[in-house]
Amino acid sequence: MGKVKGYNTGGTAIHEVGHWHGLLHVFENGCSPPGDAVADTPYCLRPDNDSCPTSRDSCPQQPGKDPISNWMGYSVDSCMSSFSHGQLLRAEQMWHRHRLPGG
Numbered sequence: 001m002g003k004v005k006g007y008n009t010g011g012t013a014i015h016e017v018g019h020w021h022g023l024l025h026v027f028e029n030g031c032s033p034p035g036d037a038v039a040d041t042p043y044c045l046r047p048d049n050d051s052c053p054t055s056r057d058s059c060p061q062q063p064g065k066d067p068i069s070n071w072m073g074y075s076v077d078s079c080m081s082s083f084s085h086g087q088l089l090r091a092e093q094m095w096h097r098h099r100l101p102g103g
C-alpha cells in the first residue's frame with residue numbers, strides 16, 4: 001500500500017472508525033440543515049483536502065468557523081485532532097442502538 005503525503009499517519013483510520021460509529025462528514029449538506037446532523041459541529045461548505053485552513057468560514061450565514069481540526073473532515077492528518085461532544089454522543093447512541101448484541 002502506497003503512502004499518500006499528509007494522510008499516512010493514521011488519521012484516515014480514525015475518520016473511518018467515526019463513520020462506523022454513525023458519524024457523517026462535517027461538510028455533509030454544505031451550509032444547509034441538517035448539516036452533519038450533529039448540533040455542535042459548525043456548518044462547512046466543502047472538504048478541506050490537502051490543507052489546514054484553520055480560520056476558514058465557508059458558511060458565514062451559520063454560526064462558527066469551519067471545523068477544520070475535526071476528524072470527520074478531509075484535512076491532512078497533522079491538522080486533525082478532535083471529535084465534538086455532540087459527535088461522541090451520537091456515536092455512543094449509535095453504538096447502543098445498532099452495535100450492542102440485543103441492544
Ligand SMILES: [Zn+2]
Pocket residue numbers: 015019025
Ligand atoms: Zn469519510
